[in-house]
Structure formats: C-alpha cells, structure tokens
Amino acid sequence: xxxxxxxxxxxxxxxxxxxxxxxxxxxxxxxxxxxxxxxxxxxxxxxxxxxxxxxxxxxxxxxxxxxxxxxxxxxxxxxxxxxxxxxxxxxxxxxxxxxxxxxxxxxxxxxxxxxxxxx
Amino acid sequence: xxxxxxxxxxxxxxxxxxxxxxxxxxxxxxxxxxxxxxxxxxxxxxxxxxxxxxxxxxxxxxxxxxxxxxxxxxxxxxxxxxxxxxxxxxxxxxxxxxxxxxxxxxxxxxxxx
Numbered sequence: 605x606x607x608x609x610x611x612x613x614x615x616x617x618x619x620x621x622x623x624x625x626x627x628x629x630x631x632x633x634x635x636x637x638x639x640x641x642x643x644x645x646x647x648x649x650x651x652x653x654x655x656x657x658x659x660x661x662x663x664x665x666x667x668x669x670x671x672x673x674x675x676x677x678x679x680x681x682x683x684x685x686x687x688x689x690x691x692x693x694x695x696x697x698x699x700x701x702x703x704x705x706x707x708x709x710x711x712x713x714x715x716x717x718x719x720x721x722x723x
Numbered sequence: 724x725x726x727x728x729x730x731x732x733x734x735x736x737x738x739x740x741x742x743x744x745x746x747x748x749x750x751x752x753x754x755x756x757x758x759x760x761x762x763x764x765x766x767x768x769x770x771x772x773x774x775x776x777x778x779x780x781x782x783x784x785x786x787x788x789x790x791x792x793x794x795x796x797x798x799x800x801x802x803x804x805x806x807x808x809x810x811x812x813x814x815x816x817x818x819x820x821x822x823x824x825x826x827x828x829x830x831x832x833x834x835x836x
Binding site (some may be wrong): 646715 | 724813
C-alpha cells in the first residue's frame with residue numbers, strides 16, 4: 605500500500621484565490637511527521653510546512669497552512685492568496701519513527717501535484 | 724537550518740562511465756540522505772549515510788551501483804557507476820535540519836547519453 609497518496613496530478617488556480625492540495629497517508633506508527641515541499645522547475649526542494657502527529661493545532665507558515673485530520677489520515681496543504689510564483693510541483697512526505705523504519709528519519713514522498721497559478 | 728552545497732549541478736555523461744556527486748554541509752549532521760528523482764517522478768530514497776559506518780541502502784539500490792562515502796560529519800559523496808540512460812535523473816542529498824524540516828541540496832541533473 606502507498607504510504608503517501610496525492611490524488612491530484614495537476615491543479616489550476618486563479619491568482620489571489622486559495623487552493624487545497626490533498627494528501628493522505630498510511631502508517632501504524634503513533635509518532636510521525638508530515639511535510640510539504642515545493643519544487644519549482646529549477647529542481648530544488650523548498651521546505652514549506654511541518655505537522656507532527658502529536659501536534660494539537662494545525663501548522664501554519666505565512667500563506668501556507670496544513671489541514672491535519674488525524675482520524676482520516678489526511679494532511680492537506682492550503683495555499684491562500686495564490687501568486688504566480690506558487691506555480692510548481694508540490695510534494696507531501698512522511699517521516700516515521702526509527703523503530704518501524706529501521707533506518708531512522710527518512711522521508712517517504714508522494715507522487716506530487718503540479719500546481720499552475722493563472723492570471 | 725543547515726545549508727548544503729551540492730556539486731555538480733548538472734552533467735552529461737557517456738554510458739558506461741561513472742559520476743561522483745558531492746554534498747558539503749555547513750554544520751555537522753549525523754545522517755545524510757541520497758535521493759533519486761527520475762523524470763516526471765517523485766523522490767525515491769537511495770540510501771542513508773552515517774559517518775563511520777556503511778551506508779544503508781533501500782530496496783532496489785545496491786552499493787556496487789551507488790557507492791557512498793561519508794568521511795566526516797559535513798561531507799558525503801554518491802557515485803553513479805557504469806551509467807546507462809536509465810540513470811538519467813535528478814540526484815539530491817538531504818539532511819535533517821532539526822528544526823522540523825529537512826534541507827536539500829540544489830540537486831544534480833544527470834543525463835546519460
């Protein structure tokens with residue numbers, strides 16, 4: 605089974621509108637972390653936001669917020685007031701605990717969502 | 724958070740040759756991670772490199788094809804050996820920044836012809 609599922613291969617949003625990028629995850633580890641990264645066409649990976657499994661509140665970082673629904677195992681990224689510079693590939697990733705992975709701290713990535721912001 | 728310098732940024736190589744990719748971190752880190760991103764695909768972990776021990780390889784990746792060195796806590800290399808066109812990918816190194824996120828190098832775009 606996929607550990608991280610991103611069901612939207614591509615998304616379009618109008619400039620200044622909000623957009624939600626979906627991510628669901630699968631783990632039996634009670635301690636895990638969820639990450640979102642942005643990858644522009646240059647190929648670099650830009651860290652956006654992090655949510656720990658024990659965090660009580662949804663994470664926010666500027667225009668980025670994470671809609672964390674633990675019971676549903678979803679961690680959707682919300683980008684408010686989209687800008688043209690937000691056009692990029694977005695990856696959801698999960699880190700499980702050392703004991704279950706055997707390797708410690710490695711990230712498992714979803715397949716990504718290509719976001720295009722339009723005028 | 725940590726800053727990673729990754730070199731080269733891109734290369735075009737002949738099949739059958741090898742390429743060594745370097746990552747230099749501006750602070751000491753315990754683990755470094757090496758990822759491959761094939762065209763249009765997600766990132767796949769190749770191996771985890773700890774200083775002073777053999778790297779731990781993920782299923783589908785072997786040391787003979789992707790030897791890794793980790794001579795100290797700020798530096799690591801990944802070699803792509805006996806390359807074929809299927810090795811054409813972006814290769815990225817990463818470290819745990821300990822501030823919640825992972826920092827990535829800028830990536831190496833490899834094209835094998």
